[in-house]
Each structure stands twice: as C-alpha cells, then as structure tokens.
Amino acid sequence: MAGLAILFLLSLACVAGPFLSPYTYQQQDLRLVATGPSPRHWLGTDNLGRDILTRLFDGGRVSMLVGLVATAVSLVIGVLYGAVSGFFGGKVDSLMMRIVDILYALPFTIFVILLMVFFGRKFILLFVAIGAVEWLTMARIIRGQVQSLKHREFIEAAEALGLRRSRIILRHMLPNVLGVILVYATLTVPEVMLLEAFLSFLGLGVQPPMSSWGVLISDGAARMEESPWMLVAPALALALTLFSLNFLGDGLREALDPRAARNE
Amino acid sequence: MNGSPFLQLIDLKTHFPLSKGVFFRRSAGAVKAVDGVSLELKKGEILGLVGESGCGKSTLGRTVVQLLRPTSGAVILAGRDLGKLNRRSLRSARADFQMIFQDPYATLNPRMTIFDTLAEALRAHRRLPAAELPARVGALMEKVGLSARFVKKYPHEFSGGQRQRIAIARALAVEPKLIIADEPVSALDVSIQAQILNLLANLCREMGLTMIFISHDLSVIKHISDRVAVMYLGRLVEIGRDVVERPLHPYTKALVSAIPVPDPKREKERQRIVLQGDPPSPVDPPPGCPFHPRCAYAIPECALRVPPLENVRGDSYAACIRVREINSWL
Numbered sequence: 001m002a003g004l005a006i007l008f009l010l011s012l013a014c015v016a017g018p019f020l021s022p023y024t025y026q027q028q029d030l031r032l033v034a035t036g037p038s039p040r041h042w043l044g045t046d047n048l049g050r051d052i053l054t055r056l057f058d059g060g061r062v063s064m065l066v067g068l069v070a071t072a073v074s075l076v077i078g079v080l081y082g083a084v085s086g087f088f089g090g091k092v093d094s095l096m097m098r099i100v101d102i103l104y105a106l107p108f109t110i111f112v113i114l115l116m117v118f119f120g121r122k123f124i125l126l127f128v129a130i131g132a133v134e135w136l137t138m139a140r141i142i143r144g145q146v147q148s149l150k151h152r153e154f155i156e157a158a159e160a161l162g163l164r165r166s167r168i169i170l171r172h173m174l175p176n177v178l179g180v181i182l183v184y185a186t187l188t189v190p191e192v193m194l195l196e197a198f199l200s201f202l203g204l205g206v207q208p209p210m211s212s213w214g215v216l217i218s219d220g221a222a223r224m225e226e227s228p229w230m231l232v233a234p235a236l237a238l239a240l241t242l243f244s245l246n247f248l249g250d251g252l253r254e255a256l257d258p259r260a261a262r263n264e
Numbered sequence: 265m266n267g268s269p270f271l272q273l274i275d276l277k278t279h280f281p282l283s284k285g286v287f288f289r290r291s292a293g294a295v296k297a298v299d300g301v302s303l304e305l306k307k308g309e310i311l312g313l314v315g316e317s318g319c320g321k322s323t324l325g326r327t328v329v330q331l332l333r334p335t336s337g338a339v340i341l342a343g344r345d346l347g348k349l350n351r352r353s354l355r356s357a358r359a360d361f362q363m364i365f366q367d368p369y370a371t372l373n374p375r376m377t378i379f380d381t382l383a384e385a386l387r388a389h390r391r392l393p394a395a396e397l398p399a400r401v402g403a404l405m406e407k408v409g410l411s412a413r414f415v416k417k418y419p420h421e422f423s424g425g426q427r428q429r430i431a432i433a434r435a436l437a438v439e440p441k442l443i444i445a446d447e448p449v450s451a452l453d454v455s456i457q458a459q460i461l462n463l464l465a466n467l468c469r470e471m472g473l474t475m476i477f478i479s480h481d482l483s484v485i486k487h488i489s490d491r492v493a494v495m496y497l498g499r500l501v502e503i504g505r506d507v508v509e510r511p512l513h514p515y516t517k518a519l520v521s522a523i524p525v526p527d528p529k530r531e532k533e534r535q536r537i538v539l540q541g542d543p544p545s546p547v548d549p550p551p552g553c554p555f556h557p558r559c560a561y562a563i564p565e566c567a568l569r570v571p572p573l574e575n576v577r578g579d580s581y582a583a584c585i586r587v588r589e590i591n592s593w594l
C-alpha cells in the first residue's frame with residue numbers, strides 16, 4: 001500500500017508539477033548557475049541555470065510515459081506470442097522461439113542506432129525500440145508458464161469436460177499466469193526506465209532541452225563533485241519509483257492469489 | 265442394449281513416438297504404453313484395472329476418454345467410435361464420459377471457487393439459466409456428501425478427501441454414463457480412501473454408471489470392482505471375476521502374494537513371490553510373452569509369440585500358454 005501511495009504522489013507531482021511551477025523546464029536563469037537548494041529554487045539549479053525541481057517533474061512525465069507505454073507494448077506482444085507458442089507447442093513453438101532467439105542475439109544498441117539513422121530521432125521510436133526488446137523476455141516467460149500449465153491436471157480436466165478452447169485459455173490458463181504477468185510487468189517498468197536513461201545518456205534517447213530522469217541523472221553524474229544536488233534529486237526520484245513498483249507488484253500478486261489471502 | 269457391450273475397446277494401441285537428432289528428426293521407435301488392449305464392459309459394470317507403475321494403465325484411461333488419441337484400434341462407446349470423432353463432435357460427446365484424476369488438488373483450478381467450478385461443468389453441455397445454478401450446484405454437493413455452505417470457498421481450503429468429492433461432483437455434473445477413475449484414492453489417507461470408494465460405488469449403483477477404476481492397489485480394486493483386469497507392459501494378462509481370490513496368470517499370482525493379510529498368524533504363512541528385476545522397457549518389449557523374462561514358469565516357447573487372452577474357465581481369461589499346467593486345480 002505504501003508503494004502505491006508513493007507512486008501515486010510521484011505521478012501526481014509529475015503531471016501537475018509543471019503547471020504549478022513558476023519556471024519552465026527550459027527557462028534559464030544565468031545569474032543562478034549551479035546553485036544549491038534555496039527558497040527560490042527548492043532543489044537548486046543546474047549548470048545552465050534551470051530549476052531542477054521543474055525539470056525533475058517534467059522528466060518524470062517522460063520517464064513514466066516511456067515506462068508505461070513500452071511495458072504495455074512489450075506486454076501485449078509478449079503475452080500473445082508466448083501464449084500461442086506455448087499452447088500449440090511442437091513445430092510452431094520451435095519456429096517462434098528460434099525467432100525470439102535470433103532477435104535476442106541482435107545487439108540492442110546497434111539496433112537502436114540503426115533505427116535512429118533510418119527514421120530520424122523521433123520520440124516515438126524510443127517506445128518501439130524498447131518495446132521491441134522487452135517483449136522477448138516476456139514471451140519466453142509466458143511460454144514457459146503456459147507450457148507447464150498445459151500439462152496440469154485441471155487443464156486436462158477442463159478439456160475432458162468438453163469446454164471450448166477459448167474458455168480454457170481465458171478462464172483456466174490466463175488467471176493462473178496473471179500473477180506472473182503482473183509481477184514481471186512491474187519489474188519491466190523500472191527496467192524500461194533504466195533503458196531509457198541509458199539511451200538518453202548515449203544521446204540516442206530523449207533530446208535536450210527535454211528532460212527525463214535518465215538525462216538528469218547523467219547530467220548530475222557528470223557534475224557530481226561540484227554540485228551533488230543535481231544527482232541526488234533525480235536519483236532519489238527514480239529509486240523511489242522503482243522501489244514502489246516492486247512493492248506494488250508484490251502486493252498485486254498477493255491480492256490476486258486466493259491462496260495468499262490472509263482473511264476469509 | 266443387452267446384447268452389445270456398452271463400452272468396447274478393440275486392439276487399442278497408444279504409442280508415443282521417440283525421435284532422435286537435433287536437426288533432422290529421425291524416428292527412433294516408440295514407447296508402446298498401450299499395446300493392443302481389447303475388452304468389453306456391460307452397462308453398469310465396474311471394472312478394476314491393476315498393474316504396476318508404468319504398465320500403461322493411466323495411458324489406457326486417458327486414451328478411453330480421448331485426452332490421448334489412440335495410435336490404432338477403436339474405443340466404441342454405445343456404438344460410436346470415439347477415436348474417429350473430429351474435435352467438435354468429440355467435445356459434445358464428452359458429456360457421456362468423464363474422468364476422475366489422481367490428485368484432487370491438481371485437478372481443481374486454484375483460482376476458481378467450488379461454485380464456479382461446478383457451475384462451469386453444469387453449463388459445459390447444456391444451457392441453464394443462471395437462476396437455476398445455485399440449486400443445481402447445491403444438489404451436486406449434497407450428492408457427494410458435502411455441505412452446500414462451502415460453495416464460495418477455494419480448493420485450497422478443503423481437505424484431500426473433500427477435494428476428491430468436489431472432483432467427483434464435477435464429473436457427475438455433465439451426467440456421464442461412463443467414468444474413468446484414475447487412481448482416485450491413492451493420494452488420500454487410508455481412512456479417507458474407504459469413504460471415497462464407497463461413495464463412488466454407491467453413485468455408480470444409484471445412477472447406473474459404468475466405471476473403469478484404475479489402481480495399483482489390489483485390495484482397493486477387490487473392494488469396488490465387479491471384474492478385475494490385470495495389465496502388464498501395455499497388455500492385459502488376465503481378466504475375470506475372481507482374479508484376486510484365484511489368480512491364474514503368474515504375474516497376477518505375484519501381485520496377489522504381495523497383499524498383506526491383516527491376521528498375524530496367516531500373515532506369517534503368506535508366501536511372497538518376489539519378482540526379479542524391473543519391468544522391461546515399453547520401448548523395446550521382449551519378444552513373445554512380455555512377462556517371460558521375470559516369470560518363474562517361463563519355458564523357451566514363451567519367447568516365441570505373444571500369448572493371446574484366452575478363456576480359461578467361466579468368464580476368466582488369461583494370457584499364458586502354461587496356464588493349465590501352473591494351475592493344477594483347473
């Protein structure tokens with residue numbers, strides 16, 4: 001529950017923050033370059049005289065958007081692909097999994113650079129690139145789960161009852177992999193956020209003057225010695241978010257599993 | 265109905281192909297789990313099927329209910345060959361036969377309440393108005409000796425015996441005519457076993473169900489069955505009414521000799537026939553009688569050909585060429 005509360009507060013701040021702040025994310029105040037926290041700039045300013053709090057909220061929007069959208073993309077592709085592969089098995093499964101293996105073998109950075117070169121540095125490409133990488137693991141996990149479920153006796157019993165295939169998948173298979181999907185999704189969000197940070201660090205992700213937590217952290221890391229507040233604030237925000245997401249995943253899994261329910 | 269058998273298995277074979285090689289799949293023989301089983305059941309009859317682990321009895325059960333499709337042979341239920349049905353007609357035919365599995369916890373979806381599980385089974389083959397469901401589910405629960413109060417609970421909240429009752433209720437929900445019970449009591453405590461056995465026997469009698477009861481426990485089989493069939497390495501070696509009392513086949517004799525007697529005096533006199541070695545691999549069964557490498561009575565002729573299941577006396581059948589020599593009382 002604490003995880004959910006923190007997450008909610010952070011997202012609210014990121015959504016509403018930029019409207020409430022007297023500054024914009026790209027507004028510079030060249031008299032106040034790289035100053036520490038003060039009543040006018042709560043978290044201080046960066047080396048270009050921009051308000052860090054404002055940039056933090058603004059960057060949070062980008063980071064969270066990337067996290068959610070890319071996770072959603074990878075979830076949809078991964079679950080469908082994995083479920084089909086696991087359910088049908090045999091040759092279909094072998095072929096589908098070899099494709100995954102080949103995609104896995106492609107180096108991620110080169111893949112992203114190629115995308116950027118061919119299609120230009122578009123923001124949307126970031127989602128595509130990250131989604132295209134993350135669904136592979138999801139597909140593998142779901143395939144494994146579906147495969148092991150397929151041989152469980154209650155699935156056989158459902159088949160012996162003469163239920164439709166669609167009903168077996170929807171009512172018997174999916175609810176039993178839901179826990180895994182959720183837990184993995186909540187783990188994917190932070191992973192995606194980190195990937196975004198990594199790409200931004202390389203100059204392939206979010207372009208300045210836009211900010212994201214990854215951009216802020218890499219800027220901060222570069223000036224860690226003279227102005228540590230530039231690193232602390234975004235790092236704390238990212239860490240807090242990732243932490244909350246993990247707790248949330250755990251909480252969700254428990255809430256969805258009737259065996260783990262404490263009361264009743 | 266009286267003349268023709270209700271369930272007929274004709275030379276039923278279920279083989280699992282083995283393949284070798286990573287790039288080019290070569291066929292490398294097959295596990296002959298069920299290898300030519302023929303039998304007939306009358307309506308309302310309870311047949312006990314025994315055999316040691318790996319002899320193919322569960323595979324036979326699964327093939328009868330078409331969870332596994334047979335390699336060859338036929339499963340004929342009330343005049344219809346189940347193996348020949350396509351997926352759609354098989355799905356609707358499934359209302360006629362149901363299976364009860366060994367592990368009652370594994371057969372219940374952990375995320376569905378008992379009500380959902382039973383309601384789903386009730387609606388699998390019939391359209392029922394939602395308003396009727398609670399009463400129907402309640403009636404099913406009472407039939408298997410459970411209180412209808414429990415319907416909102418999940419499988420993990422029940423004991424093993426209660427779960428097996430739920431699984432039985434689910435099987436009965438579609439009003440089947442044939443039940444395959446695959447070791448339904450072997451996962452349960454001995455004290456619960458008798459309850460479940462009696463429940464099954466009574467239900468069969470009341471509802472006129474035909475049942476194949478699979479177990480590796482001869483005393484359980486004896487308790488519930490009208491007839492007993494003994495399986496060894498994918499084949500039937502003996503079938504009859506008093507298999508446990510008067511075993512004919514050397515393999516059955518060995519099985520029967522392993523049942524402990526509850527009387528200490530007689531237990532001491534009990535002569536155990538201990539079989540040497542393990543059962544041969546069903547991939548590469550020995551030539552001739554599958555039992556001859558472990559049989560105390562084996563002669564060279566046993567290795568020549570597979571002995572057919574032959575009528576020995578009354579309605580007892582055994583697959584042994586020396587059955588009359590071994591059983592001098594015949």
